[in-house]
Amino acid sequence: MSSEMEAIDKAKEAAEEGRERKHIAPVSLTMAILAVLIATVSLLGHRAHTEEILLQTRATDQWAYYQAKNIRRNNLEALDDVLTALQNTKEERAQEVQKHFHEEIDKYRDQQKDIQNEARGLEAEVGHASRRADRFDLGEVFLEIALVVTSITLLTDKRAYWYFGFALATIGVIAAGSGFMVH
Secondary structure (H helix, E strand, O other): OHHHHHHHHHHHHHHHHHHHOHHHHHHHHHHHHHHHHHHHHHHHHHHHHHHHHHHHHHHHHHHHHHHHHHHHHHHHHHHHHHHHHOOOOOHHHHHHHHHHHHHHHHHHHHHHHHHHHHHHHHHHHHHHHHHHHHHHHHHHHHHHHHHHHHHHHHHHOOHHHHHHHHHHHHHHHHHHHHOOOOO
């Protein structure tokens, strides 16, 4: 949030300077627009990172669920082995229990496949959200640099800095805009 506040403060200073020196009014207006763009892109970046964290948490939860099913299945397989060893005692009842264990083992195995697929899908979404957040962050960096370079125009009265700042801002907007195109 401090970078947004700094950008807004710079825009206010530029506006005050623009009142005194009319020929730099376009520069001041550019700085004000850049400050708004920085705040917007920064917000988009923060939200994209939040989405990334939430998706990562969901993927982690899904893998924990997968592991729980795996443990249950392994326990049943171990009990099945014990029943096989004890089958000589009461064979009919042992076979009944063993059949139940086999059904449960198969059920957990099937559930694990679904859980694993969902976890992998969530991991893919995490990657997508991460790429989007990175684009917004890159756009924010270029916009902040553009604001600083543009503000040099106020100190030097050289329009070349304004043009260069404008070019950097264009790159920043394109980079941030590309965050919406990531699939």
